[in-house]
Amino acid sequence: MQLGVNIPNFGPGTDPGLLRDWARITEGLGYDLLMVSDHVVVTPDVAERYPEPFYEPFTTLSWLAGVTTRVRLGTTVLILPYRHPLLVARMAMNLSRLSGGRLVLGVGVGWARQEFDALGVPFTARGRLTDEYLATLRDAWRTGTEEGVAPIPVWIGGHSAAALRRAARFGDAWHPLRLSLDRMRTVLADHSLPAFAPRIALRPTTTPVDGPERPAGVGTIEQILDDLHQLRLLGAETVVLDPYHGDPKETRQPHTAWQALTEVANNWRTAS
Numbered sequence: 001m002q003l004g005v006n007i008p009n010f011g012p013g014t015d016p017g018l019l020r021d022w023a024r025i026t027e028g029l030g031y032d033l034l035m036v037s038d039h040v041v042v043t044p045d046v047a048e049r050y051p052e053p054f055y056e057p058f059t060t061l062s063w064l065a066g067v068t069t070r071v072r073l074g075t076t077v078l079i080l081p082y083r084h085p086l087l088v089a090r091m092a093m094n095l096s097r098l099s100g101g102r103l104v105l106g107v108g109v110g111w112a113r114q115e116f117d118a119l120g121v122p123f124t125a126r127g128r129l130t131d132e133y134l135a136t137l138r139d140a141w142r143t144g145t146e147e148g149v150a151p152i153p154v155w156i157g158g159h160s161a162a163a164l165r166r167a168a169r170f171g172d173a174w175h176p177l178r179l180s181l182d183r184m185r186t187v188l189a190d191h192s193l194p195a196f197a198p199r200i201a202l203r204p205t206t207t208p209v210d211g212p213e214r215p216a217g218v219g220t221i222e223q224i225l226d227d228l229h230q231l232r233l234l235g236a237e238t239v240v241l242d243p244y245h246g247d248p249k250e251t252r253q254p255h256t257a258w259q260a261l262t263e264v265a266n267n268w269r270t271a272s
Contacts (some may be wrong), residue, residue: 001232003268004033004240005261006076006199010054011251016063018254020053023064025258027071029265033104034068035076035199035240036060040083043114052249058091059168074104076199076240077157077175081110081126082119083132089140092152101150105229106175107134108157127162134170155197159183164191173197173237179228181216188234197235202226202241204260225267 007022008014026034036057039046046054061073073095080088109126110116116123134154141151155175156167164187167174173195176184184198200217202224209219216227231239240271241264243257244250250257 001228001236002032002238003228004035004039004072004238005031006035006240006244008244008251008254009036009057010039010050010052011248012051013250013254014053014055015070018251019060019064020067022254023068023071025261029066029261030109030269031071031261031265033072033074033238033240034064035074035104035106038075038078038082039112039115041115041118042078043112043118045112045114049246049248055113058095061103062095062098065095065102072102072104072254074155075106075212076177076242077106077108077155079110079271080107080133081116081121081129085136086140088133089137089144092137092214093141093144097149098148106155106200108155109163127166131166131170134166136171159187164193167193175199178215178217178242180213181227182212184231185234186214196231196234196235197238197240198231199240199242201245202243202250202257202260202264203245204263221263221267224264225271228264228268229271256268 005026023034038057039050039054042052042054056080057075065073065168092103092105109130113123153172155173156163156171157175157177159176159179171194174193175197177199178201188196201215203218204221208223217224228239243260
C-alpha cells in the first residue's frame, strides 16, 4: 500500500517557497503521492476554511513536477463542473506527459454554492455535469492519447449513493474523504467498486481517541498506524494523509504537520 500527502495549496502562510518545501519534504520522507485541492473563485463560503492565496492545482502541480523526480502528483479533488471537460482533458494530459506519467486526477462535484454562482455553473446540476464531463474526459483520452502512453488514473471523491455509482461507472478508484473506518468498511461491503484510495485525517493526539465515529487518522500514533493497517486489509491501494485541520493559521506553522508526517513515515516503514 502506498501513502500520499494532501499539502495545503492555500492560506496565509502558503507561498511558492513553502510549496516547494512541502514537495521536497513529502518526496524526501518516502511518500508516494503529493496532492492539492481545488477552488477557482475564493467566495466567502470557501474563504472561511480555504482563504487566499489559493494556488490553482494544474499550475501548482506543473511547477512542482519540476522540483520533484519520483513522487506522483494529484488533485484531491478537482471540482469537475468548474471547467470545460475538453480543457481539463488537455491540461491533465499535458501535465501527465510533462511529469513523466505521474498524474492522478481525483475529481468531485463540489460543495460551495457561492462559487458555483460566481462561475455561472448551476449548483443543482453539478452531479449530472460531473457524469457528463467524466464521459467526455474518457472519450477525449481514448481518441487523443498516443500509443504507449499510460492512462491517467481517475479517482472519484464523495460517499453519497450518486458518488458511489459514479465511482463504479467512471472511476479507477473510490476516493472517500475523512470517513471513519466503520463507514468505509460498510460501503466496501455493500458496493462493488473498482479500487479504494481514501484520504484520511492526520491528527496525532497524546491520548487515545475513542468512539465508532472517530475519523480514521485521528488519535495516537499507534491508532493511526492501526488505521493504516486496517485500510490495507480493506484493500486500499493508496492512502492520502491530510494534515490540515481547518484553521488557516496552520499554514503559517507547517513544521507541526511535517513532524507528524515524519513520525508516521518512520513508524510505517518499521511496522511494514
